[in-house]
Amino acid sequence: MIALTAFRLAGYVRSHRVYQALLLTLAMLAILYGSRAPRGAEVSVLADGAVLIIPILAWAARSLLDTEPDLQRELSAVQVGGRGREVAAGLVAAFAACAVLSALGLGWALLLGVSQAPPTGVLITILLLHALATLTGTTLGALTSRAVLASPAVSIMALVLGFMAMLLLSASPLYWLTVPVIRWMRAANTGLLLDQLPQLAALSLLWCLIGLAVYVWRRR
Template identity: 60%
Template sequence: MIALVVFRVTAYLRSHRAFQALLPVLAVLAIVHGNSAPVGSEATALADSAVLVLPFLAWAARSVLDTEPDQQRVISATGAGGGAREVVAGLLAALTACVAFAALAFGWGLTLGLSALPSPAVTGAAATLHVLAALAGVVLGALTSRVIVPSPALSIMGLLAGYLAMLLVSASPLYWLTVPVTAWIKAATAGDLPARLPALATVSLVWCVAGLAAYAALRRTRP
């Protein structure tokens, strides 16, 4: 299965699809961190970065899963020893790409976007938000990949609608129904992100697990 993960990541890079996510991510980071965040607002700047790159992480995950032709996916399932292993390999390949882009966003913000280094607690909380963004990106990208949504137009609209829904729902009292990205920013702005992180991370992880379960269930009917 590891070989299949490496194969898919390599195919993603060689097809130059990585640039479809890389260029927008670089543009967003250049805008968000165009001026160094003033002392005391480090958490807000880093939280903004995690939230704003999330749709492009989803785009990257979707591209990784869509790089392989449908016929090759069937062959990969046979070679990997079953459809379940092929699904897991695809998700791990998508996660690899998302983690790489999330690490780029976090590293850029930490080294170039701040006037002063944040406290270890804020740094750890911000790093966790970027990891959560990578996981959410994998789920959103998987649920809008070609095997689930064959129409490219509907797939793109579904990805954007999913992200907008995250923003809107997480700004409401029902934030626990989705990845609470707006709540991330609010907590960072209020200065209590490290204290609220366990609750916010739990909500985010529950949504991601539910999304992965839905993807796995849908894949059983879509070879």
């Protein structure tokens, strides 16, 4: 499975699809961190970055999972000893690609987006938010990949509308139905992120696990 994961990452890079997500990430970072945030606003700015990179990560995950042709995917399942391992290899590869982009975003934010480095406790919290954003992007990208939605047009619209629905739901009393990304931002703005993190992380992780289960079930 490790070899298949590396094979899919290499195929994603060789296909040049990786540059689509990379350029989108760089453009978003240049706009978001065009000027350094004032002292005291580090948590808010870093949390905003974790939220805004999610659709780009979803695009990257979707592109990686769509890189391999359908017939090659079937052959890969035979070679690694089952469809379960093949699916797992694809998800691990997608998560790894998203993790690199997320790390790039966080590194850019810490070096160029804030006036001072946040305290250790805050930095750990922001790292956890970016990890949740990586998992969320991977899940959303998997749910809109070709193996689930055959039409490219429907797939792209589902990705965009899915993220918009996530924003709308997380701003409403029904925030528990999705990843509460707006709640992430509100908690960071009000200084309550550390206190609310366990609940927000639990809701986010639950949605991602359900989404991945749906992907495995619906995968063609």
